[in-house]
Amino acid sequence: MDDGLVEIGEDNSLLLVDDDAPFRLRLARAMERRGFRPIPAESVAEGLQVARDTPPAYAVVDLRLEDGNGLDVVEALREARPDCRVIVLTGYGAIATAVAAVKIGAIDYLAKPADADDVEKALRTRGEQKPPPPEHPMSADRVRWEHIQRVFELCDRNVSETARRLNMHRRTLQRILTKRSPR
Structure with a gap:
């Protein structure tokens, strides 16, 4: 494609791990309209179960969940399916956790509230592309x-x-x- 995004592919499974039910359902519906097949999970335990049983091609994982750390799900996904494109969502936006997420295999991280367009772009962006510099750098x-x-x-x-x-x-x-x- 000439827009710099990779095609979704035949395996369009997308694990969505987030304990915020309204957000998870909204994102699932939006991603389904964009050609993905969402698999919702509300906890680390559910995310780990999906990673073991049917590892998806894509995943969006919240960093802080009620029953633990979303990075555990990221690690399990990378072990079960190394080609899984994982995005980490966080409402806290800490650079340290973003670095940790990327080190264990996430391709990107987004600060909440992220919309479906941001999530889709992050999931489909080619690995060699660099994001544009921020319009509003940190204070x-x-x-x-x-x-x-x-x-x-x-x-x-x-x-x-x-x-x-x-x-x-x-x-x-x-x-x-x-x-x-x-x-």
Whole structure:
């Protein structure tokens, strides 16, 4: 195709793992209209079951689910089907988790709320294409927050160790971690 997107292909199975039922259903309907065959799952356990039983060609996995971490589903999908094109969705947008997702085999990550057009474009974009530079780069506050999140993830989400490495008081770090990310 000349638009830079790959064809969906004969196997159009798309695993959608998200614990937000309205979002999952809306995305499933929208992706079905775009030629995919959605397989909804609301938990890590359901996602892992699908990955083992019938690994899909495509997957959209929420990072934080009620019963665990969506990265476990990403790993299971890559083991069961290395050619599976996986996108990670996150409402938290931390660079550290996005890097972790890509390292274990996700092809991209999107911040929520992502619409069906964004999801389809990410699933179908060729691997060698580079995304355009952001129109609105992160603010300095956001960069600081992302750095803290990255160190927190690298310290296995240990608040005390993260605070020590950042030379920050533990309570200050806890307050920062409970707040939403700055714009």
